[in-house]
Amino acid sequence: MSQRSEIIDGKKAAVFNRGLVYTEVLGWVDLGHAQGTDIIELLRKIRQGEASGKEFYDVTYSQGMTSSYGLARSGKVMTWRLRHGRPYSEQKSIALAMMMAIARQFEIFQSSFPNNLVTDSGFSGEDLVSDLLGFYRVVSDQNIFPILRPVSKAEALKRWDYYVKIGNWQNDTFQPLLFPDPEKFPHARPRMGVLPKFMQNVTPYSNFLSGNVIRSRNDKTFVVLGAENGRMGL
């Protein structure tokens, strides 16, 4: 659930692990979602599976929400079975397909009762496109932020104040949702944009008839209450 106080200047986008920036290409970007650390972890699991020497290996990916001291944790998790011998280009496709599937399910989960009582983040305009940016931040060699054209903090605040908080504008696709400059385009409404080329390089894996990738029949919801203190390292 993004808040006004999280908005930062676009020039700081490549430096911070968190914060909200407005970019002219992708619209709002939640830098927390866009770090890609979950993708690094997922690709590492696939590499480990390939190195295990087993004919088939299982890979798990999840998205969730955790309270500060781990009092409550919930989300969506899925496991796919992969046949040994997936080339790196296919590994990226599989990782993208897993991320996209779980990210959608997690957004539905967030927007359903009782989660919608505590968060308005379900399909919030910036979530899915920020997840996708996280993926390409890991698999792409390019310096991405100059391509995305992030704006200054003052420009971003102007959009936030005009269109009201972004949780009100839902986006259930991985396409950008753009908020035109209200000074240049009075009475404008948010509109869908187009992904930049570098964010269209990988196609989500779909060749499930090959038998090389077996999807689990039931993706699971996990709910953990007070079982683990996520702040043990404090």
Place this chain on the structure above:
Amino acid sequence: MKKFIAVLAVVLLLCGIAFVFIWPVLRMEFASSAHYTEQDKREYKYYTPELLKKMPRISKDYEFHYTNISGPQAFVFGIHFNGTTETSRIRKYLISEGYIPQKECQVQAECWRSPRNNDVVSLYKLVEFNEAGVEIYRRPNKE
């Protein structure tokens, strides 16, 4: 009947008092982000990791932040200094705490790691803004 009402009133009063004390803690526990200073005692005590509490104050103008990232499930704890980019004291402190500079960093900053935990500590300078700071990136839960 009067006795029953009195007992009910006491129970309701106790519940009310408990709620008044628990509610702020619940709000902090489930907050998606927080910006606070050292003077905000409750937030400072609740959110701030020891590494940041002991971080050298390289400027008198500084603030803390906490972010709970849903989806990829990560936490970011940070201290941000205004009016300076001189970070040598922070570097010395990180070394004394067992942190080692890394060759690679996901963000445009210096990343540091310790063999004692899985945190990634990033030390950044924003020369154009005359600002600097430290962020701790933590992913404790992986299903």
